[in-house]
Amino acid sequence: MDGQMKKGVLEMCILCIISRDSPYGYEITKRIRSFFPDVNDSTIYGILRRLRSDNSVEVFHGEESNGPVRKYYKITQKGEQVLLSALESWQNIAKAVAEICIME
Numbered sequence: 001m002d003g004q005m006k007k008g009v010l011e012m013c014i015l016c017i018i019s020r021d022s023p024y025g026y027e028i029t030k031r032i033r034s035f036f037p038d039v040n041d042s043t044i045y046g047i048l049r050r051l052r053s054d055n056s057v058e059v060f061h062g063e064e065s066n067g068p069v070r071k072y073y074k075i076t077q078k079g080e081q082v083l084l085s086a087l088e089s090w091q092n093i094a095k096a097v098a099e100i101c102i103m104e
Contacts, residue, residue: 010039011047012086015079018057024070048073056082 010032017023017031029044051057056079062070075083 006036006039007043007047008086009090010036010043011051012083012090014044014047014051015056015075015083015086018073019075019080019083022060022072022074024062024072026070028073051079054078 013032013035014028017028023031025045025048028048029041032039032044048057052059052073055076058074058076059071060074062072
């Protein structure tokens with residue numbers, strides 16, 4: 001998969017994960033890497049920073065565990081709109097590809 005396409009798909013998947021609950025960063029990386037094992041942590045955290053900077057997600061700190069304080073991610077209203085738009089685009093692309101491939 002082309003790098004730009006993969007980045008868009010990863011962003012959409014990360015927003016989906018965050019929309020279902022409020023996971024911390026490592027939980028997100030584990031889920032993403034179970035489907036995209038070749039994606040490194042820095043790519044995922046880079047997407048999380050970008051989503052935070054464009055106000056698609058918010059960060060809050062959880063209670064301390066046996067290590068450093070964890071950053072948890074929560075989707076914002078803007079993030080929900082971004083996710084819905086991305087899912088709609090994805091469905092349109094998937095439909096077009098399916099129709100083209102079936103016709104061939």
